Amino acid sequence: MAPDAELKVVAAGGKLTSVVIKAKDGTQISGALSPAADVWTSSPQTLPFGQTFTAQAFAVDREGVSTSASTTFKVRNADLVSANISPGENAVVGVGMPIVVRFSRAPSDQAAVQSALSVSSTPAVEGAWGWVSDSEVHWRPKNYWPAGTDVTVRASLGDLSIGNDQTGSTSVSRSFRIGKATVLKVGIDTHQMTVTSGGSVVRTIPITTGKERFTTRSGIKVIMSKERSRIMDSVTVDIPSGSSEAYRLKVEYAMRLTNSGEFIHAAPWSVGAQGRRNVSHGCTGMSMSNASWIYDFAKVGDPVEYTGSLKPMTLTNGYGDWNLSWKSWGKRSAAV
Incomplete structure (x- = not known):
């Protein structure tokens, strides 16, 4: 089931008295009964990816006899987006080397992903991110790197909500050094x-x-x-x-x-x-x-x-x- 799916519980030939839908961790889905109390509809919300819920419905029929029913369902897993960063850890590279971040799939929200990327260096160097394809972004200094610069790049994707049923996989970082010019x-x-x-x-x-x-x-x-x-x-x-x-x-x-x-x-x-x-x-x-x-x-x-x-x-x-x-x-x- 999609995380933004609307849920409905229907009492055929009777009225609902209560609907409870929750996960083992206590996450509960809110909703409301129709004026006739024969339909319960969930409120607009986004459910956690991969979570399993149990739904219990209680109702009475036209003769006032109580009944109940239950079922379970699972929210589908998110499409994970992971990042591969180069240069590699502890690499020594030249003054023209861009930082290259390649994603496992094209992020649906590039701005959200870019905001989770950071570059720090000693000494500080002016630079900017630029997308070269739907699934690859580079960070380039304004001018060639100064020789001897120490650089750390981080992709803080862990549990990042990207949109369109995508979420970040794990956070990764790389540190490298700029060699002689x-x-x-x-x-x-x-x-x-x-x-x-x-x-x-x-x-x-x-x-x-x-x-x-x-x-x-x-x-x-x-x-x-x-x-x-x-x-x-x-x-x-x-x-x-x-x-x-x-x-x-x-x-x-x-x-x-x-x-x-x-x-x-x-x-x-x-x-x-x-x-x-x-x-x-x-x-x-x-x-x-x-x-x-x-x-x-x-x-x-x-x-x-x-x-x-x-x-x-x-x-x-x-x-x-x-x-x-x-x-x-x-x-x-x-x-x-």
Whole structure:
């Protein structure tokens, strides 16, 4: 039974004298008799999810003979909404890392859920929540995090009434730290990557990016994950098997930047083009030695700023939060 269902008890051919509906914990459902005392109707109220009630009705028939009846019923269980938070506990991430909260199902009331989320940091950092889908919300600082910031995020969902038969599952929290301020700057048109730490250039790396028809996106990307090696198959990026552009190969030192398949990785087969022209299918390739170095130096959450192409990075193709102005980001809050 739904928690907001209206209950009726009817005395066929007689009159009700009393109706009592309550749960084991004493929760009682109120209601009123009709003028003819032949129908009892519950008052508007919301019953607890998952609760079992016992209903007892007492009545007299036309001859004045008393009778009674009882039954039990259960209010259906709520649709639970749980939260998964990243970065993980005690992680050390880069200055571009957004806080990502993914929900087990789309909350029916985003504002109610957002009000149960909080971020605290030392030092204090200005930031805001922004919804990137019906079931995912990010918290992004106004500017890149200061290096060394300690952050705690809490999702206080335990027993939270969300609406539309949803309730929060359990409360969760995560604490993490912002590491050194590493920023990678990639010139798609200059074929160079400049690596900075704390604002100082530490290395310039010749690279190659996407060739014609496979243009690498301009904009701010964030390192999403790191894999020492991975198999890359062109069918996963909509290049059909058997095409002249098809490939399947093992790459080393892979760092994901987009959901659509842009990575930074070693590309020893294109060393001759690196620093000179773009020959890849959209990834950023470099020599094995440079790829090994940047893999060890960079971390998840480091921003990678691309310039030099007309193809833009988008909000949901990875952690695209930084491609929105602060004003535009604020409009994605459910509290607006």
